[in-house]
Amino acid sequence: MTAPLPHIAPAERARSTSFNEASARTRLDLLLDAGSLVEFIGPEQREVSPHLEIFGLPEQFDDGIVVGHGRLGGAPVFVAAQEGRFMGGAFGEVHGAKLLGLLRAAREIGSIPVLILLDTGGVRLQEANAGELAIAEIMRAVMEARSAGVKVIGLIGGRSGCYGGGGLIAGCCSALAVSEAGRIAVSGPEVIETNRGVEEFDSRDRALVWRTMGGKHRRLLGAADVFADDTVQDFREAALELIGLIGPFGLDRLRAEQGRLADRLRRFGACQDAVDIWTVEGVAHAETVPELPADQFIALASRIGRTSRDAR
Amino acid sequence: MTLDDILASLFPDGHEVRNDNGVIAGAATLRSGGRILVIGVADRTALGVDEAIRLSAHVLESIDRGSGPILVLVDSDSQRMSKRDELLGLNEFLAHLAKVLIHADMHGRPTIGLLYGHSAAGALLATGLATRVLVGLPGASPAVMDLPSMAKVTKLSMTALEEKAKSTPVFAPGLSNLEQMGAVHMTWSDATSLADQLEALLADMPAARDRRDALGKERGGRPKAADIAERVRDLALQTR
Numbered sequence: 001m002t003a004p005l006p007h008i009a010p011a012e013r014a015r016s017t018s019f020n021e022a023s024a025r026t027r028l029d030l031l032l033d034a035g036s037l038v039e040f041i042g043p044e045q046r047e048v049s050p051h052l053e054i055f056g057l058p059e060q061f062d063d064g065i066v067v068g069h070g071r072l073g074g075a076p077v078f079v080a081a082q083e084g085r086f087m088g089g090a091f092g093e094v095h096g097a098k099l100l101g102l103l104r105a106a107r108e109i110g111s112i113p114v115l116i117l118l119d120t121g122g123v124r125l126q127e128a129n130a131g132e133l134a135i136a137e138i139m140r141a142v143m144e145a146r147s148a149g150v151k152v153i154g155l156i157g158g159r160s161g162c163y164g165g166g167g168l169i170a171g172c173c174s175a176l177a178v179s180e181a182g183r184i185a186v187s188g189p190e191v192i193e194t195n196r197g198v199e200e201f202d203s204r205d206r207a208l209v210w211r212t213m214g215g216k217h218r219r220l221l222g223a224a225d226v227f228a229d230d231t232v233q234d235f236r237e238a239a240l241e242l243i244g245l246i247g248p249f250g251l252d253r254l255r256a257e258q259g260r261l262a263d264r265l266r267r268f269g270a271c272q273d274a275v276d277i278w279t280v281e282g283v284a285h286a287e288t289v290p291e292l293p294a295d296q297f298i299a300l301a302s303r304i305g306r307t308s309r310d311a312r
Numbered sequence: 313m314t315l316d317d318i319l320a321s322l323f324p325d326g327h328e329v330r331n332d333n334g335v336i337a338g339a340a341t342l343r344s345g346g347r348i349l350v351i352g353v354a355d356r357t358a359l360g361v362d363e364a365i366r367l368s369a370h371v372l373e374s375i376d377r378g379s380g381p382i383l384v385l386v387d388s389d390s391q392r393m394s395k396r397d398e399l400l401g402l403n404e405f406l407a408h409l410a411k412v413l414i415h416a417d418m419h420g421r422p423t424i425g426l427l428y429g430h431s432a433a434g435a436l437l438a439t440g441l442a443t444r445v446l447v448g449l450p451g452a453s454p455a456v457m458d459l460p461s462m463a464k465v466t467k468l469s470m471t472a473l474e475e476k477a478k479s480t481p482v483f484a485p486g487l488s489n490l491e492q493m494g495a496v497h498m499t500w501s502d503a504t505s506l507a508d509q510l511e512a513l514l515a516d517m518p519a520a521r522d523r524r525d526a527l528g529k530e531r532g533g534r535p536k537a538a539d540i541a542e543r544v545r546d547l548a549l550q551t552r
Contacts (some may be wrong), residue, residue: 038551040543040544040548041540041544041547047536047540050464050535050536051480051482051483052475053501054479054480054482055324055466055468055476067544067546069551071431076551078548085326087350088506089471091538093482094533094536094537094539094540095411096402097525097536097537097538097539097540097541097544098540098541098544100525100537100541100544101540101541101542101543101544101545101548102544102545103547103549104541104545105544105546105547105549106548108481109548109549109552110547111552121438123433123456125457125465125466126460126466126483127482127483128456128457128462128482128483129456129481129482129484129489129490129493129495129533130482130493130528130533130534130537132436132437132441132456132457132495133441133490133493133494133524133528133534134537135437135496136437136441136495137522137524137525139407139410139411139413139414140440140442140522141522142328143411143414143415143418144414144418144522145518147415147418150415154368161451164433164434165433165434165437167402167407167434168407168410168434168438169402169407170403170407170410170436171404171406171407172407172410172411184401185398185402185403186391186397186402186403186433187391187393187394187398187407187434187435188395191393192394192395192398194461195449196394200394201391201394201395201396203409211399212395212399212491217399221470223401223403223404237418246545250382251415251419253371254372254408254411254412254415255402255410256367256409257411258365258368258372258412260370261361261365261401261405261408262365264400264401265361265362265365265400268399268400269400271397271399272396273400279400288474292499301474302477304499309437312404
């Protein structure tokens with residue numbers, strides 16, 4: 001009998017654990033090689049938000065984010081995971097500063113990839129100015145890290161999705177893996193409905209929300225390179241795959257992204273609905289895409305879907 | 313000040329800056345003789361996919377052919393809130409604009425934002441907050457989140473919110489609050505020549521390193537951000 005290798009994650013548990021339903025810590029525990037997670041400024045340090053008290057709101061000892069380092073497939077990685085169940089994973093002053101410090105260290109080291117498990121509604125309303133600025137600082141830090149050779153990977157499949165400034169951070173990453181639950185957008189459904197009316201966007205129409213902002217659409221558009229089924233093991237494998245794929249960042253990437261996005265507007269700018277876009281892309285029976293099981297969708301996406309590789 | 317007034321005061325020798333349906337693009341000659349690229353959003357226009365792709369194109373063309381600093385003028389709405397924009401991936405278009413500005417700034421094309429009107433949320437992240445130095449003009453009215461929306465979500469009255477805003481700059485709209493956070497580096501005077509103030513800034517540009525967290529600490533707006541970021545950075549560097 002051979003003992004299991006210590007650096008291998010307990011794949012059984014990771015395979016049977018829903019990424020969407022797991023907490024930020026459970027996601028990291030099962031995503032990384034077993035027992036390798038070391039947290040920076042963990043909850044025992046009680047570095048809480050200095051602002052929530054003003055509103056009489058409960059604080060959380062980690063301010064809703066876990067940052068640290070660990071190993072993935074034996075190699076070192078930096079990790080950050082937002083807790084979507086605390087204030088919708090929103091960015092506040094402390095929450096954002098933890099991710100900022102991690103990215104700055106990654107830039108100085110240059111060779112250790114960063115995995116960001118985004119699960120966020122965007123800016124935390126009660127500290128809106130600090131949260132907005134934290135997002136701006138993180139976007140800058142992501143680009144500085146990428147320019148120094150760091151691979152920054154976004155993993156998106158949490159209950160809060162990836163909204164507001166979180167969507168812009170996702171757009172700055174070297175690559176994204178997304179599950180069906182991983183909605184990515186700037187304005188959330190309720191925000192659009194409140195500002196523009198139910199005729200523009202009916203936030204209670206869940207099917208509309210999923211096909212406009214959900215992971216399948218983002219994968220087919222090429223916004224995300226990998227579609228993951230909703231297990232932590234799938235996200236682990238996606239992260240390993242992306243680390244192997246990402247090349248160096250430079251101006252040529254931004255030129256290619258300009259071309260990629262301009263082409264998207266030309267091809268799909270007049271489409272009224274995601275189903276129209278998928279049809280233009282050549283998906284037969286596009287209206288059935290939302291019901292496709294993950295394995296069939298992944299096969300479809302590899303056949304037809306675009307990628308943003310080298311163009312983001 | 314109106315956009316025309318601002319451009320006239322910034323570039324008394326003339327300029328080739330046009331406002332096309334709220335999208336500002338062009339260039340001007342600095343008093344010191346060099347050229348400056350000018351882009352931006354005017355007339356409180358919402359920043360959607362169509363506007364963002366034009367702005368990023370202007371910057372990329374200038375990176376290929378031009379030189380000198382880049383000025384980003386901002387009087388925008390928030391991001392365009394629509395089904396079409398989100399369907400097409402607005403987050404990628406806004407991030408792309410920010411990335412192009414950040415890249416330019418890191419590679420010899422220092423960026424300055426000039427917030428002269430409104431701005432909010434995703435539009436501010438993709439424009440003014442993606443520059444190295446963000447300057448405010450008196451009368452500018454940035455609002456990450458407006459108080460009526462906040463009242464709705466927090467279920468607090470406007471009066472209660474206004475009362476709380478007196479004791480902290482952390483949530484309420486306004487230029488001075490963003491200045492205390494470290495987001496806005498300085499406010500220029502609209503009573504003297506903007507050209508003088510621009511030349512003075514260009515002659516003494518801060519380094520490209522992002523110091524906004526330190527500014528927020530010095531100004532008392534963000535008591536914890538700079539220290540937390542530094543502590544995490546130190547701990548992470550020890551893993552080498």
